[in-house]
Amino acid sequence: MKAAVVVFPGSNRERDVALALKRASYTTPAYVWHGDSELPAGTDLVVLPGGFSYGDYLRCGAMAALSPVMRAVKEHAARGGHVIGICNGFQILAEAGLVPGVLMRNASLRFVCRDVHLRVEATNSAYTAGYQPGQVIRVPVAHAEGNYFADDEVLKRLEGEGRVAFRYCTEDGDVVPEASPNGAINNIAGVFNEGRNVLGMMPHPENMTEAVVGGTDGAILFDSLAKALA
Amino acid sequence: MKARVHVTLKHGVLDPQGKAIAGALGSLGFAGVEDVRQGKFLELELTETDAAKAREQVKAMCEKLLANTVIENYTIELQ
Numbered sequence: 001m002k003a004a005v006v007v008f009p010g011s012n013r014e015r016d017v018a019l020a021l022k023r024a025s026y027t028t029p030a031y032v033w034h035g036d037s038e039l040p041a042g043t044d045l046v047v048l049p050g051g052f053s054y055g056d057y058l059r060c061g062a063m064a065a066l067s068p069v070m071r072a073v074k075e076h077a078a079r080g081g082h083v084i085g086i087c088n089g090f091q092i093l094a095e096a097g098l099v100p101g102v103l104m105r106n107a108s109l110r111f112v113c114r115d116v117h118l119r120v121e122a123t124n125s126a127y128t129a130g131y132q133p134g135q136v137i138r139v140p141v142a143h144a145e146g147n148y149f150a151d152d153e154v155l156k157r158l159e160g161e162g163r164v165a166f167r168y169c170t171e172d173g174d175v176v177p178e179a180s181p182n183g184a185i186n187n188i189a190g191v192f193n194e195g196r197n198v199l200g201m202m203p204h205p206e207n208m209t210e211a212v213v214g215g216t217d218g219a220i221l222f223d224s225l226a227k228a229l230a
Numbered sequence: 231m232k233a234r235v236h237v238t239l240k241h242g243v244l245d246p247q248g249k250a251i252a253g254a255l256g257s258l259g260f261a262g263v264e265d266v267r268q269g270k271f272l273e274l275e276l277t278e279t280d281a282a283k284a285r286e287q288v289k290a291m292c293e294k295l296l297a298n299t300v301i302e303n304y305t306i307e308l309q
Binding site for chain 2: 149
């Protein structure tokens with residue numbers, strides 16, 4: 001799997017995700033600067049990492065979505081290439097229109113940094129094939145704008161087409177509002193695009209890939225990718 | 231020409247910041263504030279002198295960047 005991690009001014013999880021990718025695929029990903037207009041030849045997977053691109057000016061992800069590199073990322077996605085946006089990367093994907101919806105300020109108005117439980121809602125993707133349907137996993141979140149919102153029509157389509165990848169839940173897998181760290185509609189933590197080749201998610205699987213830092217639930221996502229895109 | 235753009239959340243979109251501001255006003259003793267909706271105000275200096283063209287330009291700016299039309303409305307005032 002040839003992966004490219006895009007680095008925006010203000011990205012801060014690019015090394016974490018690069019380590020997770022290397023652990024899963026034994027290949028070091030390329031770092032691509034936001035000002036570049038091309039991806040490295042043969043790129044299978046593009047990662048938009050977490051952070052605070054462009055200082056979250058105007059709206060989180062709004063500036064980064066207009067970076068030169070995003071044109072290449074959009075072309076890659078349109079060809080069926082895989083793109084994952086994590087946290088700020090999810091906000092960028094939403095602003096760029098690569099996944100539907102928008103990430104609003106957390107309902108609590110607070111920055112939330114803690115482990116959450118997610119229920120795996122769809123395993124028919126390169127990202128989630130290694131999980132069991134309905135499996136409950138534990139990964140961290142760290143954001144102030146993760147409150148997913150989409151209008152009724154979009155939501156109906158997402159739910160109808162099984163494009164919700166993950167939902168916030170309790171340790172026992174119950175999807176209840178109290179289990180959500182941000183007030184996201186339908187407890188949505190991650191969504192796919194129509195082709196299921198693009199995934200946006202707020203939690204950080206890259207920060208749960210080693211037992212020594214608390215668990216390996218996140219590693220399964222990168223292992224799934226490495227297998228699917230080998 | 232100057233353009234003044236207001237970006238506000240659409241009706242039906244929850245505005246926790248507006249709610250927190252309303253709560254803070256209440257705790258300061260300002261009674262009678264039923265609701266607060268918080269938004270953004272942008273002032274643009276344009277070289278365009280034709281009002282119709284300027285409005286078209288600013289509208290395109292709002293659609294492409296200044297507002298996220300999934301959740302936000304915008305209004306444009308020209309001076």
